[in-house]
Amino acid sequence: MALTPGLRKFALAVHLTCSVGWLGTVVAYLTLDLTVATSQDPEAVRAAWIAMGLVTSWAIVPFAISSLVTGLVMSLGTKWGLFRHWWVLISLLLTAFATVVLLSEAGVIGRLAGVAADPATSSDTLLDLPHTLPHSVGGLLVLVVVQVLNVYKPQGLTPYGWRKQREQRGLSAS
Amino acid sequence: MVDSPRDPAHRAPGTPRWVIALGIAAVILVLLVVIVMFAGGGEHGPGRHAAPTEVGMHGQMTMP
Numbered sequence: 548m549a550l551t552p553g554l555r556k557f558a559l560a561v562h563l564t565c566s567v568g569w570l571g572t573v574v575a576y577l578t579l580d581l582t583v584a585t586s587q588d589p590e591a592v593r594a595a596w597i598a599m600g601l602v603t604s605w606a607i608v609p610f611a612i613s614s615l616v617t618g619l620v621m622s623l624g625t626k627w628g629l630f631r632h633w634w635v636l637i638s639l640l641l642t643a644f645a646t647v648v649l650l651s652e653a654g655v656i657g658r659l660a661g662v663a664a665d666p667a668t669s670s671d672t673l674l675d676l677p678h679t680l681p682h683s684v685g686g687l688l689v690l691v692v693v694q695v696l697n698v699y700k701p702q703g704l705t706p707y708g709w710r711k712q713r714e715q716r717g718l719s720a721s
Numbered sequence: 722m723v724d725s726p727r728d729p730a731h732r733a734p735g736t737p738r739w740v741i742a743l744g745i746a747a748v749i750l751v752l753l754v755v756i757v758m759f760a761g762g763g764e765h766g767p768g769r770h771a772a773p774t775e776v777g778m779h780g781q782m783t784m785p
Contacts, residue, residue, distance in 0.1 A: 633740050681754070692743075703737035710733070 550624035558624065562617035565635045566697070569610035576602050577683045584678035593663045596676060600660025603653055611646045618642060631708030634696045645689045650685035652682055 550558060579602070582595040590658045618639065630636055659676055662668055704712060 619771055620725065633737055637740070685754075701737065701739050703740060706733040 551621075553711065555625060558620050562614065562621050562649050564676070565610050565613035565617055566690075567671055569607065569614050570687070570694060572582055572602055572606040572610055573683065573687050573690060576607060576682075578682045579686060580678050583676065586678055588706075589673040592673045592676060593668070596660050596663030596673075599655055599679075600664075603649075603656045605658075608649065608653055611649050612696060615642050615646050624659075628708065628711070630705055631711055632700075633703040633705055636705060638693050638696050641689050641693050645693075648682065649686065652679065655679075 576599055579595040579599045581593050583599070586592050586595070619629070621627070622635055622639070627635050629639065656679065663673060663676060
């Protein structure tokens with residue numbers, strides 16, 4: 548299912564946009580998360596949590612799902628394949644893991660953003676709303692590792708990739 | 722030339738060192754996270770994000 552050169556460049560452009568976009572929106576989320584963790588101003592915390600809810604629903608989740616899907620398209624449509632090279636396989640596993648964790652946390656984030664948006668929520672409750680720093684920092688770290696792998700593409704065939712390469716060499720020699 | 726199974730060309734390449742190093746780093750990170758979680762109280766379900774005062778289904782506050 549090889550992509551034509553034109554389609555491959557288009558798919559790469561979309562994939563890069565989604566992946567880097569995901570990373571950027573997580574950085575934006577992290578700055579808001581830091582506000583929740585450190586601010587003593589209940590209205591700042593309220594605003595941060597509302598923004599965190601919006602950024603998660605309308606930016607991070609769409610970018611994450613798009614990045615995963617376009618990554619699959621790029622792998623399956625080019626010589627790299629999905630399971631032949633260690634950097635592709637590890638990138639896929641890390642991206643899938645990050646997406647699953649994100650989707651499981653998105654509901655919690657939405658609920659807490661709803662609490663913050665409620666005008667009846669007291670200042671004490673606002674200041675007691677938890678931050679999500681372990682997830683935002685951890686998520687950012689995972690995305691940076693994936694980004695580095697995708698740029699450097701370190702060498703290494705998986706056993707499956709090595710077998711496929713031998714098969715193809717055997718076919719071309721015969 | 723005999724193409725024997727003992728020929729190095731027959732053997733799949735080993736796992737690259739950078740993959741092993743990444744795996745070790747990931748295991749260490751996970752262990753650190755688990756230790757910090759248990760040191761901090763242990764809960765990692767959605768309940769850990771619950772606001773201290775009970776919250777109803779639609780985000781409305783119910784006072785104790």
